[in-house]
Amino acid sequence: MNLEKLSPVLRQYEFFEDLDACQVKPLGAGLIHETFLIESPNGKYVLQGFNQEVFQYPDRIAFNLEQLYTNQIADNLPFELPLPLLNENGEQLSTVDGKNWRVFPFVKGQTLEQISSKNQARNAASAFAEFSKAGTELKVDILKETIPDFHRLDLRFERFCAVASGMERKLDSEEESILRFYLNQKPLIENYKETTQKLPLRLTHNDTKINNLIFSESLDRVKALIDLDTVMPGYLLYDFGDLVRTVACTRTEISTDWENLRLDESVFEALMEGYLSGLGNLVEKEERESLLLGGEVMTCMMGLRFFTDHLQGNIYYRVNYPEQNLHRAKNQSILLRDLQSKRELLRNLWIKASNHSSL
Template sequence: MPHYSFLSTINQAYGKHWTEDQIHVFGNGHIHQTFLITEDQEKYVLQAFNKNVFKNPETIVDNHQILLDHFPFESLRYQLPLPLKNLSGGLMTVFGEQVFRIQPYVNGICLEDINNPEQAFLAAEAFAQFSLAAKNLELSDFKVVIPRFLDLEWRYQQFTEALDQKEGKLGDDLKELVDFYIKRKDLVEEYRFWVEKLPIRVTHNDCKINNLIFSEDQKKVVAVIDLDTIMPGYVFYDFGDLVRTVACTEGENSTQWSQINVDKSKYEALYQGYTSAGEGFLKQEELNSLHYGGKMMTYISGLRFLTDYLKGNVYFHVQYPEQNLDRARNQMMLLKALNTIYAQ
């Protein structure tokens, strides 16, 4: 059995009497180390916070406190499992160099892939409902958790700087990808257009399908999770991330180039789900930006993969040296498919 040296600190901080046989490693998340704690009929999720990714956890605490104090939870048809307060009123607990938090456990199913358009509709609807429910919160109170996280201009600048620092001649595969991403700089210009035009909203900013919990019958969303990236943003960020991860026929690590395409039925379901939830709330220009969002989020992901490859794979975990190059090609293929189908 693993030894959980932090357990006595957690028990003291939260007034608990948990034992090591009540704790088990939980989930397959890539950011935080996560455990499930079972206490009689209750279950809790304990996380060891990853400060290498989120370097200023206090900004997340501040944002979560705003939600706890002011968010209209009753307006949602699902749960937002935010951290529980310890006995001192804090949302995080320090143990040595580690930071821990405890959240309610929500019973249900986390999907890694969407199986049908109906689930795509529910996913998009849920994320849009979050921004809708947060519409009256004071935006200026929210902290930026990861500065310039989805700033396409900055990501393109990082790419060109990494390219300038690359030593030696580019191989054919690398040159092909570099040329493609440079030629699509028009998406950077369009980014400037939209951010000057659109209102800022409270957005989730990490709209992956596994950041939802579905009911056991998979007929409804019972929780939106992974709430660390909640901060001010644009609705095309959230919709675009759904398009990139749900509507693509292959995952981002696939090298089946000829199989990478857009599942039109899932795409349309995402669009219908997001726009139906935002009806009467989203402005017309926000609705007009959604198709751009899919292309923008695909492009920015490809840029980040390619930039990391140029830098020597220092950010994204890779299983082989060329994986970030393959990921960038994967996103290139998806972007080509999106541009063919949704050129507007």
């Protein structure tokens, strides 16, 4: 998209007064929002086209981000929290031809798709934990659900069972094996329900992939936490669990290298150390212990979502071949099985990290 087509959006911001001197470039490889780097005489900015098919409640997102601003959450963080800049009407969203756009400050640095050191895992986990800790004084119950029931494992399981029971075609042997595996996760579902009833809701990011952080050029520290559209009330086990699922696995969620796909315990340990360090004295033992359940919860939930989508004909997740969601579900089942087989080991690592963080 060129500058001429974007100019009706840019004119709504006073700092883009000299449009002829601006340059526009595509930015990043995100699958959700259309994103551009705008270079202007006043500095660099990020222009983002809002994907309302994925996020159907933009006003809820704007409300939540406004709460982050008014409650000065960024002031309590050792890194940047880039929030949308306001247009000439004092609003976060600028609408042109029915499409919503936002402008963010540009943060120079590097984003990662995979870690190359344990220290990066430790720093990433610490950053997400510090974000939750910074919201301690925020009344999280006023925040809105930007994606309703986003991480509700019990509801994802119910949906999966309903779709599976309504299948008219006969499943092949691989599908049957994966179906039985997830049907047998009922004890995990019950554990999740029982555990979360005892936990407080916190300010959570809810999409704690490594690429939602901007690192310094040297990759030795976190400069910014980004992609805040999923910020809403949640449990800490969601954020920690998705870090385990996406960072501590030896292969990505699209890998079919079944034999080499497993949990990397050393990365898990680094994540736990970083997360507990970032939380500081925020949590008591019960909530701290719930983090151990996080990896299983988030891995199971994504496996259920992938397999449900496969059974429905790949209507939600983009696929490159017909069996990709089936393979994603198999991928997550292998990781989940490994997590469950290493519960005692992971508990010992949790005890070790807990003792270290209390020193």
